[in-house]
Amino acid sequence: MIPEAVVFDIGNVLLEWQPERFYDREIGEARRRRLFAEVDLAGMNDGVDLGAPFAASVETLAETHPDWAPEIRMWRDRWFEIAHPPIDGSIRLLRALKARGVPVLALTNFGRETFDAAVERLPFLAEFDRAWVSGRMGVMKPDPAIFAALEAESGIAPERLIFTDDRADNIAAAAARGWQTHLFEGWQGWAARLVAAGMLDRTEAGL
Missing domain, CATH: 3.40.50.1000 (HAD superfamily/HAD-like)
Structure with missing residues (x-):
């Protein structure tokens, strides 16, 4: 038919849409693997995909993980480089x-x-x-x-x-x-x- x-x-x-590739380039693969293991970026993104506010979701996660805050905020501040x-x-x-x-x-x-x-x-x-x-x-x-x-x-x-x-x-x-x-x-x-x-x-x- x-x-x-x-x-x-x-x-x-x-x-x-390859966030891993972006972070590998910016912070190196080893550090990216640690980031993704310790911080639930994918879960945060799923929440956004279900309607949660984007900037606030990223900021909440950054505040929850202060050691990774600059890297987490890249998800918001450099989103168009990730989705590219x-x-x-x-x-x-x-x-x-x-x-x-x-x-x-x-x-x-x-x-x-x-x-x-x-x-x-x-x-x-x-x-x-x-x-x-x-x-x-x-x-x-x-x-x-x-x-x-x-x-x-x-x-x-x-x-x-x-x-x-x-x-x-x-x-x-x-x-x-x-x-x-x-x-x-x-x-x-x-x-x-x-x-x-x-x-x-x-x-x-x-x-």
């Missing part, structure tokens, strides 16, 4: 689908404030027909409720959606609802999947 709409994750699909660079091949696919008139949706675990700031800095994030953002919704992937919300609000049947994400648990959650899926491991593989699904030809997909 040819899909009716294409659903993109954002982090590591359209925009690289854009994945140009995926952006071209988004625009090729739009040029064909295919509805292009986003389903992303992303904070409210950070998403709004990212849209201002990265205009391609405003090109979706609609974005479902976990921080606005108070629920995040792979919770089935966020997939159900997209289905209900878009009015598109699950089997008519094709979705890419870089996390296997999110892909499994979508597949369990009947979505067509693709585990993102690079834009070329996603391009080939869209060609196979009849959404683009090889030239449009950049292959």
Whole structure:
């Protein structure tokens, strides 16, 4: 069945998200490993993705771990260096689908404030027909409720959606609802999947 709409994750699909790489560069791998072992940066970020205030969440964590406070505050002060660079091949696919008139949706675990700031800095994030953002919704992937919300609000049947994400648990959650899926491991593989699904030809997909 040819899909009716294409659903993109954002982090590591359209925009690289590799905090470890950033911290390795800034403080060295050994010190980064200590930081990540002693401070629950990932848990703090999950809270932001569920709607907690970004700056306040970072500051609370910094105050809780004063020995690591400068490094923790980098998460806030240098966020755009962590969420970088854009994945140009995926952006071209988004625009090729739009040029064909295919509805292009986003389903992303992303904070409210950070998403709004990212849209201002990265205009391609405003090109979706609609974005479902976990921080606005108070629920995040792979919770089935966020997939159900997209289905209900878009009015598109699950089997008519094709979705890419870089996390296997999110892909499994979508597949369990009947979505067509693709585990993102690079834009070329996603391009080939869209060609196979009849959404683009090889030239449009950049292959």
